[in-house]
Amino acid sequence: MFRLETEVDKERRTLLSGRLRDDNRASSAGLRALLTTSAEHEVPLEVWALDEHGAVAGGLIGRTWAYWLHVDLLHVDAAHRDSGLGSRLLAEAERVARTERACTRSRLETWDFQAPGFYRKQGYEEIGRVEDYPPGVTEFILVKRL
Helix, strand or coil: CCCCCCCCCHHHHHHHHHHHHHHHHHHCHHHHHHCCCCCCCCEEEEEEEECCCCCEEEEEEEEEECCEEEEEEEEECHHHCCCCHHHHHHHHHHHHHHHHHCCCEEEEEEECCCCHHHHHHCCCEEEEEECCCCCCCCEEEEEEEC
16 A cells, blocks of 8 residues: 655655666666766756846856756847857857767757757757647757767
């Protein structure tokens, strides 16, 4: 007999995450091969664009793990769009991932109303899509070889 609970519990989340990590490593030679390499741990990667007054004009927030760059967020303020700033932010994140963290690929998700065309112009290829996520929106999964 089991009792189910729906409360948020950081301690249990940490416990469960560790168990899953251990099971995954036991089941995957690829994950075991990462142990003791520079790509074993997830490392944040952030690139910021500051204007002449030091205010944030745009930025990229991502992380590297397992020789991959994962772009979580890329935003450029409306006043600076179409200036090439988004391309510069992405290129710098890719450069750091490739040259300083030995990443060979990059991945990201974007919605249909955001920037799938922009990412395709940067060399990203669609490998999947999720319709109605959220309802009425299509999410694209894109990757690029660095």
